[in-house]
Amino acid sequence: MNIQETLSNQVKLAVKNKYNVDLSTVEFQATRKEFPGDITVVVFSMLREVKGNPVQIGETIGAFLVEHVDYVKGFNVVKGFLNIEIHDDVFLNDFNAILKDDNFGIKAIDANGKAVMVEYSSPNTNKPLHLGHIRNILLGYSVSEILKASGKKVYKTQIINDRGIHICKSMLAWKRFGNGETPESSGLKGDKLVGDYYVKFDQEYKKEIQELIQKDSTEEEAKKNAPILLEAQDMLRKWEAGDEEVVSLWKTMNQWVYDGFDETYKALGVDFDCLYYESQTYLLGKEFVAEGLKTGVFYKKEDGSVWCDLTEDGLDEKIVQRADGTAVYMTQDIGTAIQRVKDYPDVGGMVYTVGNEQEYHFKVLFLIIKKLGFEWAENLYHLSYGMVDLPSGKMKSREGTVVDADDLIHEMEDTAEDISKELGKLDGYSDDAKRALYHTIGMGALKYYILKVDPRKRILFDPKESVDFQGNTGPFIQYTYARIQAILRKADFDYSHTISDKDLHEKEKQLIKLVQQFPEVVLNAADSHSPALIANYTYDLVKEFNSFYQNVSILGADSETDKVFRVQLSMIVGRTIKEAFKLLGIDVPERM
Known part of the structure; x- marks a missing residue:
């Protein structure tokens, strides 16, 4: 049980003891940096159940916690917020547990649980992949990896529009x-x-x-x-x-x-784990039209066309078969979804990575599949995303004005090369090592720039801005990771033993608190299908590490204990950056 869970129980106990009220929930938030404290209880949210002055209620609960909870060392109340200070021992114990857990934040896949199939890319075979595809591909791949990290078995797939x-x-x-x-x-x-x-x-x-x-x-x-x-x-x-x-x-x-x-x-x-082709699936679904007619899910019009009436569900009527007996895209999508569960019986849900212009289509699709009686229809999700624009405007495939994916990849590598040369960071590298690093930096810049934005939002993509080594960019985070690896290479002493007794510097504590959040961030990102949560968490962690690096001596620490602990802390931050970036599909270089 973590600190938040035990504190929640203790706060409820305090309210029961002092006010004779069974509190339903306790709301926590991070303590604002200008106030002492490690975790904050929001008293305002209790006022529905506990009558009184919020400051006085906070003082009463705080005093109870100091008296009855051995790891609470102090508190302060600011308006309706109870800021609680936790003993350093708690953070040290948690840190040492993280140190021993090579897979901290990453759950083992539940082999007995239901799998999720994630569809992404799904291009037409009449043109190359372009920038719009890249956002789709990066989102789908990253969500697949995040779902796996949350403990789910995942099948990555695409349906290739080849007809x-x-x-x-x-x-x-x-x-x-x-x-x-x-x-x-x-x-x-x-x-x-x-x-x-x-x-x-x-x-x-x-x-x-x-x-x-x-x-x-x-x-x-x-x-x-x-x-x-x-x-x-x-x-x-x-x-x-x-x-x-x-x-x-x-x-x-x-x-x-x-x-x-x-x-x-x-x-x-x-x-991808499996591929589907429209040339093989475009006739699927017609058998379910016949079944739906029998059960009353569909009805036939006078001209012989078959429809589904969704008006009672707030949608409209949708055709599922033309009068001449041919299927429409909706029919094909119904059949393909059902076929996938036949092919992979452990699939209990699907994620469709498709642009937001198709939102209505997927509302209709999911509802029809549900009406046909398939339980897994409850676990269908449209990973809807906004368009990617360039400073030069929209892209048009027919006119050949799209930004080709391969050209963009090369441009990202070239931009990474130009900026690296300007900064003079690669002295002593072989040509092959430089090319590999330019690719790693360029791809890190591209992926991070796209994935740090909430999927639903439209993006204006600027290649040069994305490769900046300062600010909320992939290369900035990659550079911090490489800096940490340099620290570890310079640490010419044994730092493997556990530090169990030490007063924590405020910068050390802040880093530990951020690292502790990683498992929760992964689960939240999986629940919301949002790589942006992972990306921005990683940026926050890197900013905090750089503040730590600038304010606290690591290899030159005054005591052996501080030196060992700070190297260990740097190592764990590096490990967390690497794991987080892996979920985004981004590599991190050992040197830069």
Whole structure:
């Protein structure tokens, strides 16, 4: 039982003893730095149950705690806040327990518990990954790692959108204008090559529209009747009919894209446990339409289309099958979710990492699955996130104005190199070591800049600002970690023994209190699906360590006890930074 839990019991006991009231809850918060104290009881929140002056109530409870709780050494009351001072021994004991626990803050995975499947990335195979995908990928991967750290088994997945008219557009443009070009012959990554032909299709399509308009077509007619579009639509029909030539080209060009995606995923340091393909799932769900009609979840209109009426739930009516019997995206998503639980029977919930423009879609999807009687529908979550903007504005795939993920990765590495050279921090490094470090710093900057923001908020991404070695950035935290490792390398004495008797410096105590919060931060981040909680906790920890470093001598401490303890404390802070950054998918360098 931690201090907060035991104090809660003791505060309730004090209120029962002094006011004969059974207090329902006790609210705690961190003590403000301008007042003495280690933890604060909010007296104001008790006034619903305890009648009286909040200052007097605080004084009464504080006096009771000093008398009856041996680790409470003092208190002060500021308005309706009771600030409690705890004996150093308590913090020392907690610190020594943390020192012995190599997995502090990280729960072992419950092998018998229900697993969670986290979906992220899920790109189209007609273009490379771009900046928008990067936010999706980093969020999904980080949430997966945080959920694992909270004790859950996790399957990381994506559904690759490998069919449809947009795929045929790239295929047709390559067929018309490619002259047999391949990734090998062009020297381009496969996803970039295919993306170039998607842009080429749009250029030719616009030309044909203008030609038709000049021949007296309306713009609307021209858009519908442009020959290149009609041919792409015919190609899609042939694909659906299994035309050998079209399917062969589809397989070839998709493989080029998959190979390109894999390179990008590797550079980003992310992975997947299983993959789903829309070409294999787009017919799923139709059997549940029939089942839903039998049970009354769905109803059929006069034209034969099938709908779900969600108006009583505050939503609208949603079509799940067209009049011609073909499925819609909603049907496919229902079928895919159910198929995943069939494939992985231990899955008890799913997280969908998808932009906030799809919020309504997921409300409808989750509700329909629930109405179909699947218990795990209660544990479906839409990890909704805002768009990523650049100083130059929005991105458009068709016009080729997106920020390519690979280009951004290279830009981040180049920016890290430029700033590192300006600071002169890498003397004595080999060229290979420098390149590896530039990648680590660049990726740390990119990931931290994106993940430190609440997922629901829109981001304006500035690559140069993200690589700053000062402020709330990844490189600032990485540099502090490297500084700690330098301290440990210089500590040429045995610091493995336990320190059990010592007066704590205020800076030491503040660091211990922050480290103690790590397990709770991990659980809160898992519950709220927010890597931002981990990122900003780590920044707070680093700021506190740097204040400690500047105000307290570590290797030059006056006593051997202080020297050993401060090296141990530095080591634990470093370990916590490393674990926290691992949950964000960020590496930390041993030297910088």
